Amino acid sequence: MSRNPFIALLRFVFFAVVVRAVILIALGLTVRHRERLPKDGPAVLVANHNSNLDALALMSLMPLRLLPKLRPVAAVDYFFTSKAKGWFVTNIIGIIPVKRGRAKDGGNPLLLCEEALDRGEILVLFPEGSRGDPETLGPLKKGIGHLACARPHVPIIPVYMHGLGKALPKGSSLLVPFNCTANVGEPLYGTETYKDFVAALEERITALAGEEKKPNWD
Numbered sequence: 270m271s272r273n274p275f276i277a278l279l280r281f282v283f284f285a286v287v288v289r290a291v292i293l294i295a296l297g298l299t300v301r302h303r304e305r306l307p308k309d310g311p312a313v314l315v316a317n318h319n320s321n322l323d324a325l326a327l328m329s330l331m332p333l334r335l336l337p338k339l340r341p342v343a344a345v346d347y348f349f350t351s352k353a354k355g356w357f358v359t360n361i362i363g364i365i366p367v368k369r370g371r372a373k374d375g376g377n378p379l380l381l382c383e384e385a386l387d388r389g390e391i392l393v394l395f396p397e398g399s400r401g402d403p404e405t406l407g408p409l410k411k412g413i414g415h416l417a418c419a420r421p422h423v424p425i426i427p428v429y430m431h432g433l434g435k436a437l438p439k440g441s442s443l444l445v446p447f448n449c450t451a452n453v454g455e456p457l458y459g460t461e462t463y464k465d466f467v468a469a470l471e472e473r474i475t476a477l478a479g480e481e482k483k484p485n486w487d
Contacts, residue, residue, distance in 0.1 A: 276360050277337070283361050284325075285333055292322070292329040295444070296436055301480065302453040305426060306330055310338045311386040313425045315413060316451075317406045317474060318395035319434025324362070326433055327393050330451060340365045340385050341393040365392070379416050386420050396470065406474060414467040417459025424456035427470060429477035452477040 292298050307314075314327050324341040331339060345366045349355040358364040365381050377383075382392055396413035397406070417425050432449030454477050459466045 280361050288325050296449045299450045305453040310389040310391040311423045313392045316428040318397045320437045322433045322437045338390045414463030417466045418463050421459045426456050427454040427473045452480045
């Protein structure tokens with residue numbers, strides 16, 4: 270990510286003004302268990318993935334002082350289809366690009382993520398890999414398990430997002446005002462096998478989804 274102070278200012282203004290106006294005002298995102306969010310890095314925020322708003326919504330939950338450390342993880346083949354788009358997602362959104370299928374070639378597709386965690390950054394990651402149907406949790410990819418086990422001291426904080434898949438569903442460019450919520454879970458650590466971690470994470474996010482039925486908010 271660029272260290273240019275002008276670009277850093279653009280990024281700050283984009284998140285402080287544009288993103289917060291959309292997520293916190295237009296959609297009125299409500300957060301349950303906000304105290305479980307990391308106070309600093311390294312850490313990984315993981316959530317279900319139903320909308321292009323998901324990463325911005327998760328980043329909006331964090332204080333602006335941590336913005337320089339917030340790094341969403343996304344696929345190269347989707348976000349880097351043009352130079353202009355690549356510049357924007359790299360410098361303004363702060364994306365860490367991941368090449369899907371690289372592990373088959375013997376490389377480590379999570380190397381940049383591991384290096385970011387070693388620098389004390391906070392990753393925003395969607396272990397389903399791609400957007401699914403609104404409010405539906407698909408199977409989790411094994412990559413999050415490998416990352417957790419590679420850095421077992423780093424907290425992995427699960428979040429269940431509700432409503433964003435209806436506010437801006439897959440394939441749509443029209444924002445529809447819809448009450449959205451984020452349920453934050455207790456952190457998990459990759460102290461067992463990657464398969465056990467993925468199973469535990471899926472169970473934790475499913476439990477957070479069940480909290481949508483509870484009427485009382487903290």
